[in-house]
Amino acid sequence: EIVMTQSPATLSVSPGERATLSCRASQSVSGNLDWYQQKPGQAPRLLIYGASTRATGIPARFSGSGSGTEFTLTISSLQSEDFAIYYCQQYNNWPLTFGGGTKVEIK
Amino acid sequence: QVQLQESGPGLVKPSQTLSLTCSVSGGSIRNGTYYWSWLRQPAGKGLESIGRIRSSGSTNYNPSLKSRVTMSVDTSKNQFSLRLSSVTAADTAVYYCAGEFSYYDGTNYNDGFDIWGQGTMVTVSS
Numbered sequence: 001e002i003v004m005t006q007s008p009a010t011l012s013v014s015p016g017e018r019a020t021l022s023c024r025a026s027q028s029v030s031g032n033l034d035w036y037q038q039k040p041g042q043a044p045r046l047l048i049y050g051a052s053t054r055a056t057g058i059p060a061r062f063s064g065s066g067s068g069t070e071f072t073l074t075i076s077s078l079q080s081e082d083f084a085i086y087y088c089q090q091y092n093n094w095p096l097t098f099g100g101g102t103k104v105e106i107k
Numbered sequence: 108q109v110q111l112q113e114s115g116p117g118l119v120k121p122s123q124t125l126s127l128t129c130s131v132s133g134g135s136i137r138n139g140t141y142y143w144s145w146l147r148q149p150a151g152k153g154l155e156s157i158g159r160i161r162s163s164g165s166t167n168y169n170p171s172l173k174s175r176v177t178m179s180v181d182t183s184k185n186q187f188s189l190r191l192s193s194v195t196a197a198d199t200a201v202y203y204c205a206g207e208f209s210y211y212d213g214t215n216y217n218d219g220f221d222i223w224g225q226g227t228m229v230t231v232s233s
Contacts, residue, residue, distance in 0.1 A: 001170070001171075031215060032216055032218065034218070034219045034220075036154075036220070043203055043205075043223035043224065043225060043226055044154065044220070044223065045223075046219045046220055046221045049217055049218060049219035050215050050216070050217050050218075053217070055219065055221060056221070087153065087154060089154070089220075091209075091216070091218040091219075094167055095156050095167075095169040095170060095171070096156040097156070098153050098154040098155070098156075099153070100153045101153050
C-alpha cells in the first residue's frame with residue numbers, strides 16, 4: 001500500500017499568518033490526492049480534491065498544489081476556525097490511505 | 108442535502124462480530140457517482156479506510172482487514188452495513204460511514220469523501 005507521510009506533525013502559527021503543510025507519498029499518486037480538516041469530536045471535512053480543486057464551500061484561503069509524490073496545502077491567512085488537524089489522502093491506488101496528520105495550533 | 112447516520116452497538120466483546128448500519132437521508136443510495144464507505148479512527152490516531160460498496164453491491168475491502176470484513180447494501184431501506192468479525196481491542200475506534208464521490212471528467216480523476224456521518228464509538232471489551 002502507498003504510505004503517506006505528513007510534516008510537520010505540529011505547526012504553531014499566529015492568526016493571520018500563512019501555514020504551509022506538506023504531504024509525501026511513498027510512490028507516485030499523480031494528482032490523485034485529497035486534503036481534509038478535522039476538529040475535535042467532529043468528522044473530517046473535505047477541503048481539496050485532485051490535489052488543487054477546492055471542495056464546495058471551502059474558502060479561497062485554502063489552496064493545494066503538487067503532483068507525483070510531493071504535495072502542499074497552504075492556508076494563506078489563518079483564521080481562528082482553521083486551528084485543527086489536517087490529513088492528506090491518496091486515491092490513486094486501493095486501499096485509500098491517509099497521512100498521519102498535521103496539527104495546526106495557535107502560536 | 109445528503110446526510111448519513113451510523114447506528115449499532117457501542118460495546119462488542121472480543122472474538123465477536125461488530126455490526127454497524129449507515130442510514131442515508133436526503134438522497135438516494137443509488138447515486139452512481141458515489142461509493143458508500145466505512146472508515147475508522149482509533150482515539151488520538153489517524154484515519155483508516157475499511158472498505159466501500161456501490162449500490163450495485165460491488166465492494167472493495169482494505170487488504171489488511173479483508174478476511175474479517177463484509178459490507179452490504181439495502182437499496183430499499185437506503186442503508187448500507189458493515190460487519191467486522193473476530194474483533195479484538197485493536198478494533199476499538201470511532202467508526203465513520205461516508206459517501207465518496209468518484210468520477211472521471213475526461214482529464215482528471217476526481218474522488219473524495221464529501222459526506223460523513225457523525226461517527227460512532229465502538230469499544231471492544233469483555
